[in-house]
Every structure is written in structure tokens, then in C-alpha cells.
Amino acid sequence: MSALQAPLAITLGDPAGIGPEVILGAWMRLRAERREPPAFVVGGPGLLRGIAEKLALDCPIVPIADPSEAMFASAVGLPVLALLDGPWHPARPSPDGARLALASLQWGAKCALAGAAAGLVTAPVAKGALAAIGWDYPGQTEFLADACGKPYRDAVMMLAGPSLRTVPLTVHVALAEVPGLLSADLITHKSRIVAAGLARDFGIAAPRIAIAALNPHAGEGGQFGDEEARIIAPAIAALKAEGIDAFGPVPGDALFMPRARATYDAALCMYHDQALIPLKALEVDEGVNVTLGLPIIRTSPDHGTAFDIAGQGKADPGAMAAAILMAAEMATARAAARA
Structure with missing residues (x-):
């Protein structure tokens, strides 16, 4: 991990949720295992210090003025960019908390785009709280695609863990709407992005992509639906013709x-x-949400704000730790691909 040329940026997420405390817990776990990559949290030095004290976490907070300081400050404690801060009110989402979460995300994206951060790890946000202050995005993924100048369809969500990686072709829509949203173009477009991402960010020279059926028994020859024959199979044939190992x-x-x-x-x-x-x-607790198709690296723990347990010391930091490690591994693989 020390091979990173720049630190990772970790956003706060909604301060009323479990994001800040799993950041602290993940850093402590990785520190104890001597696996922590250079990283900094985008804002919240006072907030994080208060959480560490309240939950009796042995996590020194080191305020920094510039991301470059994180490479050295991490020897002392958890570096935190001191340009943003706010109070800690666990389980009580508020407009001020949403503004802090948004500012942290905006600054984190700027750091990643400018190369001041090797990648971006985002803690969970409350979309309803953000919408109440004027947020106009379905989620952080779409915000980051916009910040990178990419259309939403180019930002592909992949869920990744030690033994499995999956990509949902359609995401937050009613199940009844899925068949009408499927197309050969959608399958081929996302498959290309996944193949390129696996090669660039995971070092897999010839990625193998399995394409799921929609219907039971893959339609059973048309008895349970024709999407497999009409949409999915032609898309797979097109991908194979392009040299992508899809089946x-x-x-x-x-x-x-x-x-x-x-x-x-x-x-x-x-x-x-x-x-x-x-x-x-x-x-x-090791699932990571990875965004493929962007010029920056972005990972996130595969869980939400969990307001119901925020501030109680119950949140498991495993997914955040996994997201931090995966971002570092992706940054290393991307740097190797450029070399």
C-alpha cells in the first residue's frame, strides 16, 4: 500500500449515520493489522475527535491543511482535512448534517479529479436529507459521474467481495419494469465498461463475464419468457464478436x-x-460498492447510514475497511497499467 503516490480521500457521509464511526473503526483495524494505506478524511476533525472520545476509540485525529500532508501525518494518527467540520448528533439527520456530507463529497471529488487523492472512498449518505437541501441526484454515483463529465450510464455499479463480483444491469426500479428496460445495447454497453474496468483496475488481462438470465431456467425455450432469446443471447454474441469473453x-x-x-x-x-x-x-461485512467507468477510483461500503444504531458502537467497520483496501489495490493496479 505504501506504493501509492497520493493518499486516498475518505468522505464523511451523513454525520448522523454510522459513516464517521466506521471510518474510525476501519482505520483502527487496518492500523492494528499494519495494512492501512495512506489516506485522509475530507473534513470533520472535531466531529471525529468527539466520536472517538465518546465511543472510547483509540484513534488520534491529526488535522491537516492539504492532502499531501496525509502521507506523513498518518504515522501519528488519522489525517483529517480541516476545511470542514460540524457537530455530532447521532441518529438525528438534519439539513446541517446533509450540507456537511455534501461538502465532504464535493471536496473529495475535487481532490480525486486533481490527482491530490489516488482514489475516493465514500461513506453512506441519506438521500432524503440531501434532497431536502436541493440535492438533485439519485445517489453519489450519479453525482460523481456528473463531476467527472460522464453520462450516468457510463458509471457502472459493481458489488465486489473476496469471492464474487456482481453488476446489476438495472438498479432502483420496480421489478415489473425490468423487462421493458432491458436491451441488447444496455447489456453490451455495461459489459464493455465492466471488462475495461476489470482489466484496468483489477489487473485481469482477459476478464470473463457471465451474463445472467432474466427468467427461470433461462426461459425454458420460451415457455417462461423470450427475453433470453430476443435480447440477452444476441448481446452475448455481439460481445464475443468484439473479443470480450462473455457467456x-x-x-x-x-x-x-x-x-x-x-x-x-x-x-x-x-x-x-x-x-x-x-x-x-x-x-x-466485506462487500464493497465499486464504481467502474469513471476517470477516478471510487469505492464505498455496501451498506447505508444505519441511523438506528448510530452512536451506539455497534456498527461493524469491516465493509469500510474492505472499501479502503480495495481502493488502494485499484489505484496500484491502475498505476501499474499506466507504467
């Missing part, structure tokens, strides 16, 4: 068995739960 459509009940998982590097799934249920069942 399927694989029935959803067969795609995630241990032997099947060994045959691919990522599974492209037709809808949200088809991708997230196996990832969360298998990876538990």
Missing part, C-alpha cells in the same frame, strides 16, 4: 454455485436483487 445466459439459480463462480470474474445480472442478494449472503 450465458446462465439461469440465476445456477450462477452463484461455487463451481460456477470459479468460471467468471464478474456476473452481469438483470436486476438489483439478483446481483445483491448473493453478494450480501456470501460476503457479509
